[in-house]
Amino acid sequence: MATDTIYDHPLYYDILFGFDRGNEAEFYHRTFSRCGITPGESLLEVACGPARIARLLARRGFRVTGLDSSAAMLELAREQAAAQATQLATLCEDMTAFSVSDPFGAAYNPISSFRLLHSDSAADAHLRCMAEALRPGGVYVIDLGF
Numbered sequence: 001m002a003t004d005t006i007y008d009h010p011l012y013y014d015i016l017f018g019f020d021r022g023n024e025a026e027f028y029h030r031t032f033s034r035c036g037i038t039p040g041e042s043l044l045e046v047a048c049g050p051a052r053i054a055r056l057l058a059r060r061g062f063r064v065t066g067l068d069s070s071a072a073m074l075e076l077a078r079e080q081a082a083a084q085a086t087q088l089a090t091l092c093e094d095m096t097a098f099s100v101s102d103p104f105g106a107a108y109n110p111i112s113s114f115r116l117l118h119s120d121s122a123a124d125a126h127l128r129c130m131a132e133a134l135r136p137g138g139v140y141v142i143d144l145g146f
Contacts, residue, residue, distance in 0.1 A: 007049075010076040014050040017111065024110060025056035028141060032062075032106050035139045041105035044133060046095050046126075047113035051077035051088060058086045065089040067098065096125040103135040112145040 006013050032043070039061025045054040048066030050073060058064045058081070066088060068074050074090040081088035091098065096117065107130060117123040130140050 007070055007073070010050060010070070010073045013073070014052075014076060014080075017049070018052070021052045021056060021110075024143075025053050025060070028053065028057060028108050029060055029062075031141055032139060035106070036137075037106045037139060042102070044091075044100075044104040044107035046107060046109040046130075047111075047116060048077060048090075049073045049111075050080060051090075053108075053110055054088055055081050055084060055086050058088055059084075063087070063089075065091055065104070067091045067093060067095060069094045096122050096129065098129050098133070100133050104133055104138060105135055106139040106141070107134060108141040108143070110143045112143055114142050114144060 006016060032038075040063070042063045042065065043054075043057060045051060045064060045066045048054050048068045051066040054064040054066045054077070066074065066077050068077075068090070069092065071092050074092050077088060078090060091100070114123070117126055134140060
C-alpha cells in the first residue's frame, strides 16, 4: 500500500512552500544574466511543483517550462499561471528520464530538489538528461541546501 506524501497534495505543498520566492528569482535572473542568458531565452525549472519561481521569471520576460513528475502539481502551476496572466509551459516527466526537442538556454533546480535523486545512478541519469536538454554553453544551477 502506497503512502501519501506532501507531493500528492499540490495545494498543501503550495501552502507549505508558499513563502515569497522573489529573492530566489532575483538570484537566478542575476546569475543567468552574468552568463549571458537574458530575458527572452528559454529556461527549465526542474522539479517545479507549483512553479512559483518559474512564474516570477516568466514575468521578467523569460520563456519558462516547468518540469515535474506530478501531473497534479503541473495542473496547479498552470492554473496559477493563468490566474496571473503568465505564460508557463509544462513537461510532465521524471527528472531522470526526459528529453526535449528544443534545448534550453539555462535551467535551475530549486529548493534542494536534487536531493530527491536517491542514488548515484539517478543523479547520473538526471545530469545526462540535463546535458542533452541545454544548448551549447547553457547553464544549470542546482540549489543544494544542507
